[in-house]
Amino acid sequence: MTATSRASLKVIVFGLYFFGLLMMAIFPPFYLSVSGSSRLVLGIPLPMFYWILIAVLLGLGVCALYLFETANGDIPEEAQP
Numbered sequence: 095m096t097a098t099s100r101a102s103l104k105v106i107v108f109g110l111y112f113f114g115l116l117m118m119a120i121f122p123p124f125y126l127s128v129s130g131s132s133r134l135v136l137g138i139p140l141p142m143f144y145w146i147l148i149a150v151l152l153g154l155g156v157c158a159l160y161l162f163e164t165a166n167g168d169i170p171e172e173a174q175p
Contacts, residue, residue, distance in 0.1 A: 100166065108159050115155065118148050 118124050131140040138146065163169050 104162060108155065108162075111155050112152075115148055115152055
């Protein structure tokens with residue numbers, strides 16, 4: 095697999111992932127489907143759990159992107175901790 099095709103695959107995969115999270119966060123029908131629910135998930139009301147889930151998935155996505163770019167050598171050595 096060439097570097098160009100690998101980069102375009104990375105952009106597509108992570109772009110779709112982050113776009114999905116963006117839609118979860120700003121597209122009203124998704125939030126309205128859980129809003130007002132009194133169900134508890136892990137002891138947390140469902141609407142709050144929805145936002146916590148988005149934040150956790152966003153953090154995992156950023157971490158996965160960092161690890162992927164580090165493994166491919168896209169991040170210069172002096173920028174790594």
